[in-house]
Amino acid sequence: MFAAKLTELAALIERITGQDGSHATAIAPLSLHRLSAPSDPVTVVVEPALCVVARGRKRVMLAEEVLVYDPAHFLLVSVDLPLVGQVVEASPEEPYLSVRIDLDLGQVGEVLLDAEIPHSRDSAPRRGLAVSAVDPPLLDAVSRLISLLESPRDIQVMAPLILREITYRVLMGEQGLRLRQIVAEGGQAQRIALAIDWLKRNFARSFRIEDLARETHMSPSAFHQHFKAVTAMSPLQYQKRLRLQEARRLMLGESLDASAAAYRVGYESPSQFSREYQRCFGEPPRRDLARIRALPYSTPA
Numbered sequence: 001m002f003a004a005k006l007t008e009l010a011a012l013i014e015r016i017t018g019q020d021g022s023h024a025t026a027i028a029p030l031s032l033h034r035l036s037a038p039s040d041p042v043t044v045v046v047e048p049a050l051c052v053v054a055r056g057r058k059r060v061m062l063a064e065e066v067l068v069y070d071p072a073h074f075l076l077v078s079v080d081l082p083l084v085g086q087v088v089e090a091s092p093e094e095p096y097l098s099v100r101i102d103l104d105l106g107q108v109g110e111v112l113l114d115a116e117i118p119h120s121r122d123s124a125p126r127r128g129l130a131v132s133a134v135d136p137p138l139l140d141a142v143s144r145l146i147s148l149l150e151s152p153r154d155i156q157v158m159a160p161l162i163l164r165e166i167t168y169r170v171l172m173g174e175q176g177l178r179l180r181q182i183v184a185e186g187g188q189a190q191r192i193a194l195a196i197d198w199l200k201r202n203f204a205r206s207f208r209i210e211d212l213a214r215e216t217h218m219s220p221s222a223f224h225q226h227f228k229a230v231t232a233m234s235p236l237q238y239q240k241r242l243r244l245q246e247a248r249r250l251m252l253g254e255s256l257d258a259s260a261a262a263y264r265v266g267y268e269s270p271s272q273f274s275r276e277y278q279r280c281f282g283e284p285p286r287r288d289l290a291r292i293r294a295l296p297y298s299t300p301a
Helices: 004-018 105-115 135-149 152-172 176-183 186-200 209-215 220-231 237-253 256-264 271-282 287-295
Strands: 019-022 030-035 041-047 049-055 056-060 066-068 073-077 081-089 096-102 130-131
Touching: 004 019, 004 030, 004 049, 004 096, 004 135, 030 135, 041 237, 049 186, 056 096, 066 073, 066 130, 081 096, 105 152, 105 176, 135 152, 152 176, 152 271, 176 186, 176 256, 186 209, 186 220, 186 237, 209 220, 209 237, 220 237, 237 256, 237 287, 256 271, 271 287
Parallel strands: none
Antiparallel strands: 019 030, 030 096, 041 081, 049 073, 049 096, 056 066, 056 081, 073 130
């Protein structure tokens, strides 16, 4: 039964996508992904999301940690994280097929209240990334959501209901605590999520750990510890990754040279920027950009 559902989901995604690439859909939080060959590593900041693979295999790296997921597993991202993703199993005959559903944390809180699920405010913060087994009810809900794309007149009424069901299924599953922590008012994980949001909006600004810790009502040592527990990196490492990824986007999307991009994201030394860029992406900016421009597509989820 489970295998048949996966086969049905894969056929549905392949029928709707038709060609390789990342495909936005008429259901705003939902995107579909198809790839007929293994990919190069792709670096992207992923917001809270549920990612389900229908066929193939993908590797995701957070700092030094590596997670792999396939049709038996889903990836849950509970806070904004800079990730490196790479499709490692795909072929023209058996293309990689996956689903990404962006999670609405406001809806997470609403479902918690309606279902009377405890918030887990006082538990120690968990990593904002996890892989877990897909259970049949969650797989069924995801399949029904995608099926709506073939019945456009039903999307407006049915999609919000199914998205809410998917949120409920995740909250009730073994990884639900990760989401519950992020929306628990005043909890440690939620305060770290607020700090992450500040860093995303102010990554080009210098900051002191003491000041950011004060804003989250934590001591500097507790803030550093909990931030690393959630993101697998220090606040300064997180900021550096955001700066480098934004610089890469500026060079690709706005044709800025390396020096201009470095300045825009907060670097004062172009040579330091080039060193850290190569350390992060494996190549100096010019060579890295040439490689990316030669790629026909990327798969962020």
